[in-house]
Amino acid sequence: MKIALIGYGKMGQAIEAIATAKGHEVVHRIDLNTQHLLEKEHLGQADVAIEFTTPETAYSNILKCFAANVPVVVGTTGWLDKLPDIKARCLEQHQGFLYASNFSIGVNIFFEINKRLAELMATQPQYDLQMEEIHHTQKKDAPSGTAITLAEQILEKVNRKTGWVNQESSQPQELSIISRRINPAPGTHTVHYTSAIDDITITHTAHSREGFAAGAVIAAEWLNGKKGIFTMKDVLDL
Structure with missing residues (x-):
């Protein structure tokens, strides 16, 4: 599975370590210095995106994933006033979207x-x-x-x-x-x-970020190839 990491701080790096160990390939690492990789021609190289950024940027990042036809796993919190709009756009554009406040x-x-x-x-x-x-x-x-x-x-x-x-x-x-x-x-x-x-x-x-990062990778594996709106309840069949 080819992954685009949107947000490459401590969480993004923890996700990369787990994903790589499981045999996945991180094709993009997107931070403040590599914002140009959020464009359609770059994002489209990924099978799935994992988004851990800031409340101010999450909404725009999700829309760019939709535009690139890339399913996106989102762990950024603090932006949920815009969640109804994201859900509506996801369904209208037939995209894949999975949000969780916590992936552990x-x-x-x-x-x-x-x-x-x-x-x-x-x-x-x-x-x-x-x-x-x-x-x-x-x-x-x-x-x-x-x-x-x-x-x-x-x-x-x-x-x-x-x-x-x-x-x-x-x-x-x-x-x-x-x-x-x-x-x-x-x-x-x-x-x-x-x-x-x-x-x-x-x-x-939580004793470390590893549980959150491992859950995000599991969510990405599950979301790959799917269309619709999902949560960790779907991933874990709870």
Whole structure:
């Protein structure tokens, strides 16, 4: 499989190492100095693109992949106000698009645990809940895309919470997400349920970027040759 890496920072380099070890070929490494490779004549050489850049550039990068008829795996977070438009364009142009707030297999299993726990706790109003996420100081957005996914899953099930806020809140209807930026933390996400009687806490802690990078390569392998809109739930059959 021929891969175009859009974004060649630490994550892009980790993805390249895993992809190369699996026998894939990275045909383009696109960063601020090689933006010209995002044009159709260059991108079209790839079977699939993997996009990890910034909230400001992700939307444009995805559209360029569509224009080049190259399916794209996107891990950039912080741009989801434009996701409905991207989905519409994907379907209109018969392209392949896979977005995940987190590609780690462990995190995606954690998402399923979070949904089930929220469903069980929906009928237990004696428990309040709060979230915390910890990332390295170079993390561009807060809260993280993973934390937002977790929060939205909870809000779908727990009616006593009507929305999330990125701070500690004294309002009982608000779900607090506390964001901390500490080096060299690659990512920890925790959901706390607390009552006067006991606490229930679930946590996922990443030890390195390898889990995210490996999941992105698995997603690219799965997306290659497909048309439509997908998530890691499709890749992992969850």
